[in-house]
Amino acid sequence: MTDVDLLVLGGGAGGLGAARAANWEGASAALISDAPLGGDCTWTGCVPSKTLIEASRDGSTFAQGLERVRSVTQRIGATEDAETLTTEGIHVLAGRGTFVGPKTIEVALHDGTIRRITGANVVIATGSRPAAPPIEGLADVSFLTNESFFEQTTLPASMIVLGGGPIGCELGEAMQRFGTDVTLLEYGSQILQRFEPDAGALVAEGLRSLGVDVITNARSERVTYADGRFTVTLGDRTVEAEQLLVAAGRRPNTTGMGLDVAGVELNERGFIVTDKYLRTNVDGVFAVGDANGKHMLSHAADEMGRIAAWTALRAGRRYAYVAERVPQVVFTTPEVASIGIVEADAPDNALVAEAPMHINDRALAADAPEGFVRLIAKPGLLTKHKIGGKLVGATIVGGRAGELINECALLMRSNAYVGRLAQTVRAYPSWSTIMQKAAARFFFDVDGEGARPPRRR
Secondary structure, three states: OOEEEEEEEEEHHHHHHHOOOOOOOOOOOOEEEEEOOOOOHOOOHHHHHHHHHHHHHHOHHHHHHHHHEEEHHHHHHHHHHHHHHHHHEEEEEEEHHHHHHHOOOEEEEEEEEEEEEEEEEEEEEEOOEEOOOOOEOHHHHOOOHHHHOOOOOOOEOOOOOOOHHHHHHHHHHHHHHOOOOOEEOOOOOOOOOOOOHHHHHHHHHHHHHHHOEEEEHHHHHHEEOOOOEEEEOOOOOEEEEEEEEOOOEEEEEEEEEEEOHHOOOOOOOOEOOOOOOOOOOOOOOOHHHHHHHHOOOOOHHHHHHHHHHHHOOOOOOOOOOOOOOEEEEEOOEEEEEEOOOOHHOOOOEEEEEEEEHOOHHHHHHHHOOOOOOEEEEEEOOOOOOOOEEEEEEEEEOOOOOOHHHHHHHHHHHOOOEEEHHHHHHOOOOOOOOOHHHHHHHHOOOOOOOOOOOOOOO
16 A cells, blocks of 8 residues: 655655655655755755855855855745645645655654555655765864855955765855965866866866866875864865865765665665666656756756656656756856767867857957857768757856857757757847857858767877
8 A cells, every 4th residue: 555656765856856746747755855855966066166256256254154054045045845735735844754665664753653654656755965085184173064154154365175966166265255265276187177177177276266276187195184174184284274164075865764675776976776768677666856866956856756656657658867868067167068068079070169258249248258169969870960960068158158068959959950059040149159169060161160970088
């Protein structure tokens, strides 16, 4: 006997997406969460980091920025709290859930009682937590992560940021703008390693122009803390600061919840194994968001939650998650955004059309000429490249890149040819006119530049 049509474990973006999709389908849904609904994105991730970086740019003090973070997160959190979901028709159980069977979860409710609930289908959306690299001494010091970062009350004079990914770059920029002396340490040869190398280079240049000391190939060997200062040893060099932020990746929340009892398979890194339909090895059990490791982004988790709910509840229908058409953005100065593949992974018969941001009149008006738009298209099955081909990847660096990339996402989702980007008339002078100029190069030379074969690193 089942209690609900869809039982969701986890109240972040993926869990909320799944529960609300079930509700829209007219199915009964219950959501279990041991933490405030909204998860990492609302309370310690996307929303607070973007709020803080905006505050740092408009002349606010650090204290004012933190207050703005609290105000914005509370406002957004109020749209997805237990009271709101209950009003929508979703049953919320506030407590820690543990599997006691394949589709039955025992919940230790916050009021001290215990309840068991069974779903005809189950969605696991337990998210992830910050990871700490295996550096000698790191486990012995009290460093910050994104989960504790916003609990600060005073502006540190200096800060070491360990990790040159999106979190490290965004918070590093914000803190430098507030007046903290920031040193950013990246283990690899470039920051933002998931993006094109020249995109990462432009962001590094932007950070350095603000005063951030960006150190790549930083082999951190040891961390110590004494007399109010952290010291990171890098071979024959040391870096010191008043505060240390570790932003070196994340690990899934998949332990201590009885997944072994449920029979759910994990891979060697602890992520839940799923197929393209987000199904686990247990019939009727799905895993979405960071817990499956496919795409660790809030909007990706939201999309996965809906897809899992639709596949679970629509008889005879299956819906695949396609990571290649989900964009990612880092809101630094300049912004960097991408979707699909990078140029090094483009097929040999692809064409690449690229336009520098400085030919965009709006970029010149905004005194922000840095950056570029790069579009990668493969030939259509019958039309080849005659109408531009099908977009398989894009990278945008510069002003409003996080907005412009959504043009590419819409094109890919609608399976349209890149010629549509060139044909579409945009308001002048808007940032988006650069998309038209870039796409036009698939068809003829613009400023002496046309489409070219992919370059290999």
